[in-house]
Amino acid sequence: MPRSPFDWIDEQAVRRERAGLVRTLRPRPVDSALLDLAGNDYLGLTRRPEVTEGAAGAARRWGGGATGSRLVTGTTELHGQLERELADFCGFEAALVFSSGYTANLAALTALSDRDSLIVSDAGNHASIVDGCRLSRAGTTVVPHAEPEAVRKTLDAHDGRALVVTDSVFSVDGDAAPLAGFAEACREHGAALVVDDAHGLGVLGDGGRGALHAAGLAGADGVVATLTLSKSLGSQGGAVLGPAKVVEHLVNTARTFIFDTGLAPAAVGAALAGLRLLRQEPELAGRARAVAAELHRRLTAEGLRAVRPDAAVVSVQAPSPEAAVRWAADCREGGLAVGCFRPPSVPDGVSRLRLTARADLTRDQIDAAVETILRTAPTG
Structure with a gap:
């Protein structure tokens, strides 16, 4: 009798259990x-009345879902409003909202590099950055954690387009990246700097404007930020912030933007309410x-x-x-x-x-x- 095509899953499950690495979903009441x-x-x-009403009001007005990709029917007036207010608050020229911070990172890394590019990635980066590097098909060098000199040496050895990517605050230990040192290395070599500010927005910078704002790098030439709306803003979704031409390029080339259903209006409304609360408080x-x-x-x-x-x-x-x-x-x-x-x-x-x-x-x-x-x- 032929084996089931999924017998290998049982074998992996046994190994996970022996190693004590079984993950379990635990619904939160x-x-x-x-x-x-x-x-x-x-x-x-996330439970503030202003945020929950922002979600409910958006759903009542625009419906339960975005109905399509952003380039078809998935962009509402709320999406544009959130993008304008995010860019203004964080100090960037433009912003583009995605269905998650994960897809935002995939978009930035795959659309801003190619097979001839080099991506220099910090060893402590989040899984979404790791996956973005893999999907980009660019050459990727992982450098020791939080070491600008390692970034500089790696860029020294490369002749061509390059991009350095790092978390602003690393999600496991909570330590901050040396953004000033990374930015200096990038400037010396004409490389772009992409910073995932998921854990910096709302916590670092003047009034929570983020780690790049705190470092004086918000809106700087060659700097792009990615972030999530699901942490400090109490909602769901992600965004890429940077020069207007970078955002326009993503609209035209980023697969996780072009082929993904737009962020649901309720999440957009909640994030907009959360952002406005952060401005007020x-x-x-x-x-x-x-x-x-x-x-x-x-x-x-x-x-x-x-x-x-x-x-x-x-x-x-x-x-x-x-x-x-x-x-x-x-x-x-x-x-x-x-x-x-x-x-x-x-x-x-x-x-x-x-x-x-x-x-x-x-x-x-x-x-x-x-x-x-x-x-x-x-x-x-």
Whole structure:
């Protein structure tokens, strides 16, 4: 009897289980009693009435879906309004909205390079950047994490079009990229700089305008930003920001723009409301950073090892993958949801808990989170 064509899936499932790497979907109830330090709602906007009404109002006016790709019927007046306000807020000439931050990264990397190009990618970059490099068909060199000199040496050895890509804030450890050093290396070699500001928008820069704004690089020649609308803005989707000619080029060449259904109007309306709230309440950015700094200070004061946060992510090291999984589970039992990162998701091999600092956390919630993490911490 012939084997099933999917028998190999069973074999892989067994290997994952033996390695303790099985992932499980866990639906989140609407009335969960868990204190959430696992999601990316940095500013606490996703349930703000202004944001939820922005989503509902857009759905009532424009319908439940975009109905088609952006170039056919998927662009509404709201899409254009969000793009104009995003570009203005972040300090860029133009913006283009995508269905996710993932597709935005794929678009930027595939449309701004070709087979003869070189992409220089930081070793700590997000999976969407890694996949964008692969799909671009450009030659890709992965350089050591956060080392401008490694970028410079790689560019020295290349004669032709080049692009350097990096996260602004790295999602696992929460450390910030040395953007000034990367930009200088790019200027010296005439290379473009693409920065994924998913974890910087809303947290870094004047009033949360992002890491590139903080570094004085917003709107600079040769600089492109990608970002997500699903973190600080409390919605869904992504965007690419840069010179108008770059945006026009993406409209005409980026496959994840041309062939993908446009972002649903409800998500556009929610993101627009979130952006306007951030304009109205610029103190939210500083509050998120302050909460992260306090979590780091209090946890390390008790002997835990944690990376000093540059934005709103606090990474706390665990002694082993098994200990990290148990620690996260014990935190959940204690009423606290935290992220758990372990190999192979972390290339450095260090397992850790990932905590999200939120601007809306109260004093009691911060105290409860610290107490739960310390009480459940692995011993030995």
